[in-house]
Amino acid sequence: MKTIQSDNYPIYFEDSIAELEKFVKAGNYSRSFILTDEHTSIDCLPLIQAQFAGHENFDIIEVNSGEESKTIDFCIGIWKMLIDFEADRKSLLINLGGGVITDMGGFAASTFKRGIDFVHVPTTLLSQVDASVGGKTGIDMDNIKNIIGTFTQPKAVFIADEFLKTLPARQILSGTAEMLKHGLIKDAAYWAALKNSDLSIPSAELIYRSVEIKNEVVIEDPKENGIRKALNFGHTIGHAVETNSLINDKDPLTHGEAIALGMICEAYLSHKKTGLSSDHLTEIVTVINSLYPKYNLAAANYETLCAIMLKDKKNQNGKINCTLLTSIGQCSLDNICTDAELCESLAWYAAL
Amino acid sequence: MKTIQSDNYPIYFEDSIAELEKFVKAGNYSRSFILTDEHTSIDCLPLIQAQFAGHENFDIIEVNSGEESKTIDFCIGIWKMLIDFEADRKSLLINLGGGVITDMGGFAASTFKRGIDFVHVPTTLLSQVDASVGGKTGIDMDNIKNIIGTFTQPKAVFIADEFLKTLPARQILSGTAEMLKHGLIKDAAYWAALKNSDLSIPSAELIYRSVEIKNEVVIEDPKENGIRKALNFGHTIGHAVETNSLINDKDPLTHGEAIALGMICEAYLSHKKTGLSSDHLTEIVTVINSLYPKYNLAAANYETLCAIMLKDKKNQNGKINCTLLTSIGQCSLDNICTDAELCESLAWYAAL
Ligand SMILES: NC(=O)c1ccc[n+]([C@@H]2O[C@H](COP(=O)([O-])OP(=O)(O)OC[C@H]3O[C@@H](n4cnc5c(N)ncnc54)[C@H](O)[C@@H]3O)[C@@H](O)[C@H]2O)c1
Ligand SMILES: NC(=O)c1ccc[n+]([C@@H]2O[C@H](COP(=O)([O-])OP(=O)(O)OC[C@H]3O[C@@H](n4cnc5c(N)ncnc54)[C@H](O)[C@@H]3O)[C@@H](O)[C@H]2O)c1
Ligand SMILES: [Zn+2]
Ligand SMILES: [Zn+2]
Numbered sequence: 001m002k003t004i005q006s007d008n009y010p011i012y013f014e015d016s017i018a019e020l021e022k023f024v025k026a027g028n029y030s031r032s033f034i035l036t037d038e039h040t041s042i043d044c045l046p047l048i049q050a051q052f053a054g055h056e057n058f059d060i061i062e063v064n065s066g067e068e069s070k071t072i073d074f075c076i077g078i079w080k081m082l083i084d085f086e087a088d089r090k091s092l093l094i095n096l097g098g099g100v101i102t103d104m105g106g107f108a109a110s111t112f113k114r115g116i117d118f119v120h121v122p123t124t125l126l127s128q129v130d131a132s133v134g135g136k137t138g139i140d141m142d143n144i145k146n147i148i149g150t151f152t153q154p155k156a157v158f159i160a161d162e163f164l165k166t167l168p169a170r171q172i173l174s175g176t177a178e179m180l181k182h183g184l185i186k187d188a189a190y191w192a193a194l195k196n197s198d199l200s201i202p203s204a205e206l207i208y209r210s211v212e213i214k215n216e217v218v219i220e221d222p223k224e225n226g227i228r229k230a231l232n233f234g235h236t237i238g239h240a241v242e243t244n245s246l247i248n249d250k251d252p253l254t255h256g257e258a259i260a261l262g263m264i265c266e267a268y269l270s271h272k273k274t275g276l277s278s279d280h281l282t283e284i285v286t287v288i289n290s291l292y293p294k295y296n297l298a299a300a301n302y303e304t305l306c307a308i309m310l311k312d313k314k315n316q317n318g319k320i321n322c323t324l325l326t327s328i329g330q331c332s333l334d335n336i337c338t339d340a341e342l343c344e345s346l347a348w349y350a351a352l
Numbered sequence: 353m354k355t356i357q358s359d360n361y362p363i364y365f366e367d368s369i370a371e372l373e374k375f376v377k378a379g380n381y382s383r384s385f386i387l388t389d390e391h392t393s394i395d396c397l398p399l400i401q402a403q404f405a406g407h408e409n410f411d412i413i414e415v416n417s418g419e420e421s422k423t424i425d426f427c428i429g430i431w432k433m434l435i436d437f438e439a440d441r442k443s444l445l446i447n448l449g450g451g452v453i454t455d456m457g458g459f460a461a462s463t464f465k466r467g468i469d470f471v472h473v474p475t476t477l478l479s480q481v482d483a484s485v486g487g488k489t490g491i492d493m494d495n496i497k498n499i500i501g502t503f504t505q506p507k508a509v510f511i512a513d514e515f516l517k518t519l520p521a522r523q524i525l526s527g528t529a530e531m532l533k534h535g536l537i538k539d540a541a542y543w544a545a546l547k548n549s550d551l552s553i554p555s556a557e558l559i560y561r562s563v564e565i566k567n568e569v570v571i572e573d574p575k576e577n578g579i580r581k582a583l584n585f586g587h588t589i590g591h592a593v594e595t596n597s598l599i600n601d602k603d604p605l606t607h608g609e610a611i612a613l614g615m616i617c618e619a620y621l622s623h624k625k626t627g628l629s630s631d632h633l634t635e636i637v638t639v640i641n642s643l644y645p646k647y648n649l650a651a652a653n654y655e656t657l658c659a660i661m662l663k664d665k666k667n668q669n670g671k672i673n674c675t676l677l678t679s680i681g682q683c684s685l686d687n688i689c690t691d692a693e694l695c696e697s698l699a700w701y702a703a704l
Binding site for chain 2: 311
C-alpha cells in the first residue's frame with residue numbers, strides 16, 4: 001500500500017512506526033512530546049518506545065481518555081505541560097491515540113507559540129479512517145462538539161494496524177460507521193465490498209480505501225465550503241444524538257454508534273427529499289441495523305435534539321443543513337431540513 | 353492617505369468608521385459582534401454606534417481592560433458569549449480597542465468554529481501602529497506573553513485618529529515606542545522626523561508611515577522566519593521587563609515603556625556586538641530618556657529576567673536571540689546573547 005500524499009503531508013501505511021522514527025530524526029526537533037491517554041499509554045506507547053529504544057527521549061503528556069476530556073481544561077493542561085517542559089518553536093507533538101487525542105493535540109499544537117509541528121499516530125479505527133486526515137482540530141465546549149478549533153494540517157500521519165489489536169470491538173465498530181459513510185457518499189463498489197466483509201476486523205486494504213476517499217474530498221475542499229460537506233452525511237442528526245447521549249446516558253454512545261443512527265435517519269430524509277430509492281433505503285437500514293444495537297430514542301427528546309442541531313457550527317442563519325444521498329455512492333449537499341422533517345426521521349428510526 | 357493593502361486585507365486611514373459601515377454591509381454577515389473593554393465601551397463604541405445609527409444591531413461583548421485580562425479565562429468568556437448569542441460561521445467579530453482586545457479578539461475569532469471573520473478597529477496608538485497589523489493573535493499564560501495564539505489575518509483594519517483624543521498621555525507614549533522602533537530598524541529619515549516632532553500627539557502622517565513600515569516587514573515574512581524578527585528590536589529584554597513588572601509592580605509598566613527600556617539595553621548590546629557607533633547609541637538613549645521615565649531595575653532581578661527571556665517563544669534550544677542595530681535605520685538579526693551580556697546591558701541601563 002502506497003503512501004498517500006495529502007495536503008502537503010504524507011500518510012504512511014507500511015512500516016509506519018519505523019517511518020515515524022525516520023521522520024523524527026530527519027526533523028531535527030529540539031524536543032519531542034507524545035500525547036497519550038491512559039489506554040494508549042499502556043497499549044500503544046510501548047510499540048513506539050520499542051522502535052526508538054535508546055535513541056530518543058520523549059516527554060509524555062497523558063490526559064484522561066474519552067470525549068469528556070476533549071475540553072479547554074485538558075487543553076490548558078497540555079499547554080502548561082509544554083510550558084513546564086520548556087517546549088520551544090522547534091518542538092514536535094506526537095498525538096498517539098484516538099480522535100480525542102488527535103483533535104485536541106492538534107488544537108493544542110496549532111495554537112502553542114502560534115503553532116508548533118505535530119503528527120498523528122491514530123490508534124483507533126475511527127481516527128485512522130477519519131479524524132487524523134483533513135486538518136480539522138478541535139475541542140468541545142458547553143456540550144457543543146468541536147466548537148473551538150483550527151484548520152491545521154499535521155506534518156505527517158502514521159497508520160499502523162498493529163494498534164487495532166488492543167482496541168475493543170465496540171471501538172472498532174465506531175470506526176466502521178465512517179467507512180460505511182465513505183462508501184455511501186462516494187463509492188458504491190466500496191460499500192458493496194464492506195457489506196460483504198467481516199467488519200469485526202476490517203482489512204488493511206479497506207482502511208486504505210477509506211482514507212483515500214476521505215483524502216480526496218478534503219484535498220478538494222480543505223475549509224468545508226463545498227464538497228467536504230459530503231462527509232457530514234449522518235452527522236447532522238448523529239452529532240446531536242451523540243451530544244445528547246454524552247449529557248444524559250450513563251454509558252454514552254460512541255461517535256460511530258451515533259453516526260450509524262444518524263445515517264439511518266438521514267437516509268430516510270434522502271428517500272423523502274432527494275430521491276434515494278426505497279430499495280437503497282432498505283439496504284442501508286438493513287446493513288447498519290445488523291451491525292449496531294438499536295438505541296432507545298425518547299420522543300420527548302426530539303425538540304432538544306433539534307435545538308442542539310441549531311447550535312452545530314455547520315448550520316447558519318438558524319437553518320439546519322443536511323447532506324443527503326441521491327443513491328448509494330452519491331450525495332447531495334445543502335438540503336435545508338425543517339424541524340418537522342427531522343423529528344419525523346427520528347420517529348421513523350424509533351419505530352423501526 | 354491611501355489605503356494600505358496588506359496580506360489580502362485593506363488598512364483604512366480615511367473615513368475609517370464610514371468604511372467599517374460599508375464593509376459590514378457588503379459582507380452580508382448573519383450577525384455582528386463588537387468586542388470592547390470598559391474604556392472603549394464608553395470612549396469609542398458611541399462613535400461606531402453613531403455611524404451605524406439604526407441600521408445595524410450589534411451584540412456587545414465587554415471584557416475587563418488591561419493585560420491582566422489577556423488570558424484564557426477571558427477568552428473562554430468570549431467564546432461562551434458567542435455561543436450564547438448563537439454566533440454562526442457567517443458571523444463577524446469587530447475588535448474595538450487596544451492591543452489586548454485586538455490580540456485576544458483575533459485569537460477567539462480565529463478558533464471559534466474553526467475561524468470566523470474578524471476586523472480590527474484599533475483605538476490605542478500602539479494597536480494602530482503595531483498590534484492590528486501582521487496577523488499575530490494571542491493570549492498570555494503562566495506569565496508568558498502571547499504564548500497561545502495563531503497567525504490569522506483580519507479581514508480589514510480601520511484606523512481612525514478620532515479615537516486617540518480620549519487616550520491618556522501615557523498610552524500615547526506607549527505607542528510611540530513602537531514608532532521609534534520602526535525608525536531605528538528600517539528608516540533613519542523617519543527616526544529623524546520623529547525626533548523632531550511633538551510626540552504627545554503624533555500626526556496622522558507619522559502613524560501612516562509606521563504602519564507602512566510594519567506592513568512591509570510582515571508581508572515579506574508572515575510567519576517570522578526571517579526579516580520579521582527585525583520587529584523584535586527592544587523586545588527580548590523589553591518583554592521580560594514587562595512580564596516581571598506585571599507580576600511585581602503595583603502600577604506596572606505599559607508595553608511601550610518596557611520596550612523603550614529594552615531598546616536602550618539592546619542599543620547598548622548593539623554597540624558592543626554589531627557595530628552601532630557610540631554617537632548613534634548616545635542619540636538613541638537621549639531621545640528615549642527624554643520621553644520615558646526612568647524605571648527602577650533592581651539588580652536582584654537580572655537573573656529572573658534572563659529566565660523569563662528563555663521562556664519567550666522566540667528563543668530556541670536554550671539560547672537567547674536578539675535583533676540588534678548596526679546603525680540607526682539598519683538592523684541585524686539572530687544575535688545570540690549570553691546571560692552575562694544581557695545582565696551587563698541591564699546594569700548599564702540602571703547606571704544611566
Ligand atoms: N478531526 C476530524 O476530522 C474528526 C473526524 C471524526 C471524528 N473526530 C473526533 O474523534 C473523536 C472520536 O474518536 P475515537 O472514537 O477515536 O475516540 P477516543 O480517542 O476517545 O478513543 C476511543 C477509546 O479507545 C481507547 N483507545 C484508543 N486507541 C486504543 C488502542 N489502540 N487500544 C485500546 N484502546 C484504545 C481510548 O483510550 C478511548 O478510551 C470525537 O471527538 C470526534 O469528534 C474528528
Ligand atoms: N499582535 C501584535 O503584533 C502585537 C504587537 C504589539 C503589541 N501587541 C499587544 O498589544 C497589547 C498592548 O496593547 P495596548 O497598549 O493597546 O493595550 P490595551 O489594549 O490594554 O490598551 C491600553 C489601555 O487603553 C484603554 N483604551 C483603549 N483605547 C482607548 C481610547 N481610545 N480612549 C481611552 N482609553 C482607551 C484600554 O482600555 C486600556 O486600559 C499587549 O498585550 C501586546 O502584547 C500585539
Ligand atoms: Zn464522524
Ligand atoms: Zn511591541
